Amino acid sequence: MNTVMHPENRHHRTGRLAMLAAVPVLALGLTGCAQDTAGPEEGATVEDVQELDENDAAIEDEITENYDGFYNQDLYDQYDEYEGETVTVSATVNEILSPDVFTIAGTDDTTVDALPVLHTDEVDGLIEGTDVRVTGTAMVELDIAEIEERTGIVLDPDTFGDWEGQPYLDATTVDASVDYEEE
Numbered sequence: 001m002n003t004v005m006h007p008e009n010r011h012h013r014t015g016r017l018a019m020l021a022a023v024p025v026l027a028l029g030l031t032g033c034a035q036d037t038a039g040p041e042e043g044a045t046v047e048d049v050q051e052l053d054e055n056d057a058a059i060e061d062e063i064t065e066n067y068d069g070f071y072n073q074d075l076y077d078q079y080d081e082y083e084g085e086t087v088t089v090s091a092t093v094n095e096i097l098s099p100d101v102f103t104i105a106g107t108d109d110t111t112v113d114a115l116p117v118l119h120t121d122e123v124d125g126l127i128e129g130t131d132v133r134v135t136g137t138a139m140v141e142l143d144i145a146e147i148e149e150r151t152g153i154v155l156d157p158d159t160f161g162d163w164e165g166q167p168y169l170d171a172t173t174v175d176a177s178v179d180y181e182e183e
Contacts, residue, residue: 067138071104076112079167082138089169090180091115093130097160100153102126104134104169116142116163119171120151131180136171 067075067082071091075082091104094114101119106112117134126132142163144155 070107071112071115072107073110073112076106076110079138080140083140085138086135086172087138087169088133088135089115090131090133090178092180093126093128093132093176095128096126098156100151101155101160104132113166116166116168117171117174118147118151118153118168119174120153121174123174123176125176126174130176131178133175133178134169134171135173136169138167139170140167142166142168 066085067087067089069075069088069090071089075087075089089104091106094103094105096102097116099122101116103114103116105114117136119134119136123132142160142165144157144160144164148154
């Protein structure tokens with residue numbers, strides 16, 4: 001048996017279906033407009049979030065502050081982050097490559113590569129095995145031509161060729177009067 005609906009009932013039924021379909025949509029929309037937007041961090045305030053941002057900034061500042069410490073694994077691993085920054089490094093002279101360049105070795109508990117130190121002033125008492133405290137600019141890529149042009153120091157390519165492209169320290173002061181054995 002076929003049921004025929006009155007046209008007026010058909011519109012009424014369509015209206016009810018439309019209204020029923022709209023209820024879930026409205027319910028979802030209203031939950032998005034709730035006043036409590038804290039989510040799982042209930043009780044967090046704007047001040048808490050700002051404090052976290054300030055703590056993150058403080059941690060970032062600690063990483064980018066000038067380094068002052070021993071030439072060790074930590075400095076070696078983060079050396080690129082100090083590029084162009086003034087750092088102070090305590091170490092032992094590993095090898096004297098020329099009157100203007102020597103290398104420093106890492107601390108006993110590391111296996112870090114030697115780090116060349118470029119200095120233009122004469123350092124009294126500088127011999128292999130001497131403890132030194134060096135302050136200078138952390139450079140991430142030794143460029144023989146650039147150093148020669150900038151400083152007037154001539155670097156022998158046979159001696160320094162292997163160091164080309166490697167990190168180095170452009171020293172402003174070298175103190176060879178320190179003795180880390182006594183500390």
